[in-house]
Amino acid sequence: MTSMTMLEAINATLRDEMARDDRVLLLGQDVAQLGGVFRATEGLLERFGPDRVVDMPLAEAVIVGAAIGLAAAGLVPVAEMQFLGFSHQAFHQIGAQLARMRYRSQGRFPMPVVLRAPFGGGVRTPELHSEALEAQFVQSPGLQVVMPATAADAKGLLQTAIRQPDPVLFCEPLRGYRLVRDEVPDGDAPVPFGTARVAREGDDVTIIAWSAAVHVARRAADRLAEENISAAVLDLRTLVPLDEAGILDAVAATGRAVVVHEAPFTGGFGAEVVATISDGAFYSLEAPVARVCPPDTPYPAGKIEDYYLPSVERVVAAARATVKAP
Amino acid sequence: MTALSPQFLPEHGAAVPRSVLLPDGTPRPGVVPSLDDDQVVAALELMLLSRAFDEKAFSLQRQGRFGTFSPVHGQEASVVGSAFAVEPGHDWIVPQYRELPALLRHGLPLESFMQTFMGDPRGGAIPPGVNLLPIQIGLAAQLPQAVGLAWGRRLRGDDAVVLVYVGDGASSEGDFHEACNLAGVLRAPVVFLLQNNGWAISTPRSRQSAAATLAARAPGYGFPGVLVDGNDLLAVHAVVAEAVTRARAGDGPTLVESLTYRVGAHNTADDPSRYVPGDALREWQERDPLSRVRGYLRARGSWDDEREIHAAERIRARIDAAVRVVESTPPPGAPALFDHVSAQLSDRQRRQRADLLAQPETT
Ligand SMILES: Cc1ncc(C[n+]2csc(CCOP(=O)(O)OP(=O)(O)O)c2C)c(N)n1
Numbered sequence: 114m115t116s117m118t119m120l121e122a123i124n125a126t127l128r129d130e131m132a133r134d135d136r137v138l139l140l141g142q143d144v145a146q147l148g149g150v151f152r153a154t155e156g157l158l159e160r161f162g163p164d165r166v167v168d169m170p171l172a173e174a175v176i177v178g179a180a181i182g183l184a185a186a187g188l189v190p191v192a193e194m195q196f197l198g199f200s201h202q203a204f205h206q207i208g209a210q211l212a213r214m215r216y217r218s219q220g221r222f223p224m225p226v227v228l229r230a231p232f233g234g235g236v237r238t239p240e241l242h243s244e245a246l247e248a249q250f251v252q253s254p255g256l257q258v259v260m261p262a263t264a265a266d267a268k269g270l271l272q273t274a275i276r277q278p279d280p281v282l283f284c285e286p287l288r289g290y291r292l293v294r295d296e297v298p299d300g301d302a303p304v305p306f307g308t309a310r311v312a313r314e315g316d317d318v319t320i321i322a323w324s325a326a327v328h329v330a331r332r333a334a335d336r337l338a339e340e341n342i343s344a345a346v347l348d349l350r351t352l353v354p355l356d357e358a359g360i361l362d363a364v365a366a367t368g369r370a371v372v373v374h375e376a377p378f379t380g381g382f383g384a385e386v387v388a389t390i391s392d393g394a395f396y397s398l399e400a401p402v403a404r405v406c407p408p409d410t411p412y413p414a415g416k417i418e419d420y421y422l423p424s425v426e427r428v429v430a431a432a433r434a435t436v437k438a439p
Numbered sequence: 440m441t442a443l444s445p446q447f448l449p450e451h452g453a454a455v456p457r458s459v460l461l462p463d464g465t466p467r468p469g470v471v472p473s474l475d476d477d478q479v480v481a482a483l484e485l486m487l488l489s490r491a492f493d494e495k496a497f498s499l500q501r502q503g504r505f506g507t508f509s510p511v512h513g514q515e516a517s518v519v520g521s522a523f524a525v526e527p528g529h530d531w532i533v534p535q536y537r538e539l540p541a542l543l544r545h546g547l548p549l550e551s552f553m554q555t556f557m558g559d560p561r562g563g564a565i566p567p568g569v570n571l572l573p574i575q576i577g578l579a580a581q582l583p584q585a586v587g588l589a590w591g592r593r594l595r596g597d598d599a600v601v602l603v604y605v606g607d608g609a610s611s612e613g614d615f616h617e618a619c620n621l622a623g624v625l626r627a628p629v630v631f632l633l634q635n636n637g638w639a640i641s642t643p644r645s646r647q648s649a650a651a652t653l654a655a656r657a658p659g660y661g662f663p664g665v666l667v668d669g670n671d672l673l674a675v676h677a678v679v680a681e682a683v684t685r686a687r688a689g690d691g692p693t694l695v696e697s698l699t700y701r702v703g704a705h706n707t708a709d710d711p712s713r714y715v716p717g718d719a720l721r722e723w724q725e726r727d728p729l730s731r732v733r734g735y736l737r738a739r740g741s742w743d744d745e746r747e748i749h750a751a752e753r754i755r756a757r758i759d760a761a762v763r764v765v766e767s768t769p770p771p772g773a774p775a776l777f778d779h780v781s782a783q784l785s786d787r788q789r790r791q792r793a794d795l796l797a798q799p800e801t802t
Contacts, residue, residue, distance in 0.1 A: 146714050147641035170611035170647045171578060171639050199577065202612065237558055239507050240576045378791065408791035410776045415506060415558025420773035426800050 114296040119289050122264040122297050123153050123229075126271045127191065131161050134189060137275060140167040140176055141193030141229075150195060151231060151290055173203035180226045181211055189225045191275060197232035197284060198241040204249075211280045212255035223278040224255075227271070231287040233325050233375055234422050237415035238287075244412045245324075245375035248382045250282050251353050257281045257306060258352040262289070262327035265297045266350055269304030276303060286325035293328070306351045309359035315345030318369040318432045321360065321386055323349040326373045326423060333428035342436050352382055360386065361393040368399035369435045373423050374406045381406050400438035403431040454652065456666040456698050459673035462726055464734020466673075473677040474523065476741040482523055482672055483732045483742070486515035488754045489540040490729060492549075493703065495758050496556070500707040504766070506556045509537045513670075513702030514636055516728030518604075519544070520675030521632045521697070524683050525602045531570040531592070533585040533603040535578070537634070541604070545571055549761040557765060560775055570599070578609035582618035582631070589622070589629040589686075600686040601629045602679070608639020611647045619694065623660035626691035630682040633694060634669065636701035637723075641714040654696035662692045669699030670728040673735070699728075 117125070131137045139145075139154055145168040148155030158166040169176050173194060180190035194200045200207065207228070214224045234243040250258050259274060259281055261267040267285070274281040286293075312327055313334050320330040327348045334344035347363045349356065364370045370390060372383040383404045390402055405423045413421050459470050466472065474482065489511045499505035511518055514537065522541035525532065532538075532545045539552060546569035554562025555574070565571050572588070575581040585603035592599040605615060610633055622629050633653055637644050650656060657664025667678040675697055682693035700723035704711050736742035777784060777792050784792065 142639070143641045150640065150708075168642050168646050171608035171642065172611045172613060174613050175611075202577070202614075237506060242576075379787070408776060408795060409785075409788050410780050413776050414555070414560040414562075414771075416770050417560065417773065417775050418558070420795065421776055424800060427798060430798070 114298060116294060117264045117297045118291050119261070119264045119267045119285070119293045120151060120153055120291055122268040123271060123285065124155060124157075126268045127154060128157060128160065130191075130272065130275045131157065131165060134275075135165075136187065136189045137191060138165040138167065138183070138188055139191050139193070140169050140180065142169060142171055142176075142195045144168060144193050149193065151287065153229070153285075154193070173199050174206050177203040177206035177211060177228065180228075181206065181214060181224060184224045184226050185214075185222045189275060191227045191229060194228055194230040196242045197230035197246050198244045200228070200230055200246065207250070207256065207282070208253040212253040214255075215279065216255060224280040225275075225278050226280045227274045227283050228281070229283045229285060231285045231290070233284075233286040233288055234412065234418055235288040235325070237418065240412075240414075243287075243418075247284060247352060248376055248380055248385075251382060251385070255280065257354065259283045259306065259350070260323040260352060261350065262286070262293070262312070262322075262324055262348050264293055264295045265302075266304055266310070266348075268297050269302050270306070270350065272301065272303040273306060277306070284324060288325050289328070304350065307354035307356050308350065309356040309363070310348040310350055311345065311363070312348045313344070313346040315343040315367065317343045317367055317436050318371060319345045319347055319363045319367045320371045320373060320428065320432060321347045321349065321363070322373040323352065324375070326375055329423055329425055329428060330373050332425045333432060336425060336429045337432055340433065342432065344432055349386075355385075355389070357389055357393065360389055364390050364394045365397040368397050369438075370398075371403045371405060371428065371431045371435055373404075373428055375422060376406060377409045378404065378406050379409045400435045403435050405431045454654075454666050456668040457674050457678050458668035458671045459677060460671050460731050460735055462731060464731045464736075464738060466735065472673050473680055474673060476736065476739060478523065479672070479732065479736055480741055482519050482676075483729070483736065484750050484754070485519050485540045485544060486672070486729050486732065487750055488543070488757070489515050489518070491751070491754045492539060492758055495762070497707060499762070504557070505553075505707075506558055507706050507708055508556050509706040510703045511537055511539055513723060513728070514634060514699045515540065516672040516732070517632075517634050517669035517675055517697040517699045520672040521602060521679040521695070523676050524679035525600060528568055528570065529597075530599050530683070531572075531585075531588055531601045533572045533581045533588065533601060534574050535581060535604045535606055535609060536574045536576060537606070538604050542571060542574075545569060547571055549757070550764050553761055553765045554768070559765075559768075559771055560778070561771060579605060579612035579614035579618075581605070582614050583621065585629055586618050586622045586625070586627050589627040590625050593628060598687050599628070600683045601627075602632060602683070603629060604632050604634060606639060607633065607635040607637070607644050607647055607653060608642060610653055619656070619660040619692070622692040623662050626689065628686035628689070629692045630679060630686055631692065631694045632679065633696045634699060635696055636699050637719070638701050638705065638711075638715070640705045640709065652696055654694055657694035660694075662694065664694040664696065666696050666698060669697030670726045670731065672728060672732050700726075
């Protein structure tokens with residue numbers, strides 16, 4: 114085990130995967146010479162050379178489209194969207210092309226492509242840099258959507274993402290890049306997709322979250338413990354594939370659930386989680402499932418960002434209300 | 440069919456940029472300046488304001504009083520020269536994000552610009568009669584919008600011209616191609632001002648396009664491309680003024696590639712010493728656009744140390760006053776999340792708003 118920030122874990126994993134498999138190459142804006150605007154790819158140009166760490170022209174669609182072609186040619190591209198907010202410029206290549214290429218070619222062209230994309234709020238970015246767009250991608254069957262919350266999972270999930278044959282959108286919470294630090298297993302430790310992680314045990318209520326919201330949920334659980342409410346925290350880790358059994362077991366165990374995310378309420382992935390619970394754990398529920406997430410408004414400017422994002426206080430209040438419900 | 444004779448070999452693009460002033464400010468023999476001395480003085484003062492604001496913004500940012508900001512440093516002639524070629528209140532400017540002096544010239548209050556970069560959504564308000572679209576963070580997205588705006592103004596029967604800014608990096612986006620293509624098809628009254636400042640964050644111009652110049656793309660869309668010395672206020676003004684005249688006369692769009700250099704950092708979060716070669720930087724620092732205008736005006740007896748000092752004082756006072764106004768404005772509250780989202784909030788949004796305001800932390 115080594116203590117690492119999330120950023121260090123991502124950088125080290127990219128390095129190790131490139132050393133392990135010479136088909137792996139990185140492409141994106143400012144990834145080579147600069148090492149990425151967050152330094153996630155720092156040192157990799159020097160180590161692997163300009164054929165494997167490539168600064169691309171400023172166009173997201175050509176980055177994803179070229180990654181599709183590279184994969185068809187037998188390579189394993191790991192492309193960076195400088196910010197998830199700018200993946201819209203490539204959406205037609207992601208949803209309509211990357212996700213469907215295996216299907217369209219009836220298996221001839223699997224797409225071992227990873228799109229890494231920082232996202233998420235709380236750091237007072239300029240416009241369009243913070244949006245949590247994950248729900249927009251889960252409607253692209255064929256694409257897997259991966260949302261690590263810890264440094265260890267960033268490594269384990271990225272190893273899996275690069276090694277398995279299908280396309281992955283790998284969302285990295287930029288607020289956690291340097292703030293999140295934990296013990297990362299050395300060597301090979303791939304984390305299978307579709308396995309939620311119990312981030313905290315608890316008996317009274319299950320808080321379900323992913324990415325940076327997991328840390329909000331954990332702090333809320335600490336707070337709830339002071340009120341003698343024992344909250345479990347379930348970190349979904351991957352939205353597609355979804356660990357249905359993990360969700361249903363965790364909710365059945367407490368009979369109460371709160372879902373927390375950074376994307377707007379309507380059509381947020383929380384709605385999918387609630388529907389999954391309703392389908393599979395309805396008769397274990399003691400109370401309606403609560404959602405703590407931003408309102409249906411555009412991602413706001415920095416001065417009002419804290420009103421928008423799910424806060425520890427709001428998660429505590431929702432969990433408390435859920436537990437007190439008849 | 441005749442054999443294809445390529446007209447736009449890469450070498451053809453390596454044309455000499457249009458220039459009016461030599462680096463010391465001496466006009467090239469025989470060229471008639473397109474701005475009179477009062478206008479050039481006004482332009483210089485705006486350039487000085489821009490330079491002073493860059494410094495202020497950096498220092499405020501370091502103190503945690505300002506957000507991520509992209510300075511204009513080095514590009515003042517390119518931005519101001521072009522902005523002086525359109526008419527505030529009649530023509531339109533569609534910015535990227537590095538064109539503060541053009542926005543000011545067109546009527547945006549400095550306070551609004553500052554509010555935006557201090558994370559206050561109310562900074563987005565564009566006063567009535569100020570013909571600007573909002574600054575654009577989603578690179579190149581402004582370009583198709585600018586073409587639509589130019590087209591729409593023509594449909595509405597006025598002869599307004601749209602001046603739209605784009606960086607060399609952003610010009611690699613599909614939106615750039617699609618906008619130029621449509622503008623050519625419609626002969627839209629739009630001027631594309633492509634500021635080639637050598638860099639898109641750390642990515643050099645050479646990684647954006649193999650073409651010798653970016654202006655050379657224009658003939659492919661069926662309209663002219665012009666290369667201009669972007670550190671030469673009078674050259675930029677002359678070229679853009681010609682393009683505006685063409686556009687207004689119904690002769691269609693022009694792509695102006697303004698050759699300049701990002702002398703400072705990409706933004707307050709960037710460390711250019713990691714990638715910008717020192718030689719190039721020094722070379723461009725010697726071609727400072729402000730010194731050139733100063734030299735020109737001094738030789739004509741229209742600028743001196745005393746004027747410079749007075750201008751600096753006025754500028755400092757204006758910036759300090761704006762900082763005071765903005766910093767003493769009460770911050771927006773939670774309800775601002777919902778302001779201007781739609782003409783009418785839905786029932787669901789109203790409920791969300793009420794729920795939010797009922798939280799202890801938001802009151
Ligand atoms: C669509 C999109 N992709 C990526 C970014 C991130 N980004 C912000 S500025 C920038 C470089 C822009 O370069 P250029 O267009 O040359 O303008 P300059 O900053 O040099 O003025 C990048 C990549 C963005 N804002 N929008």
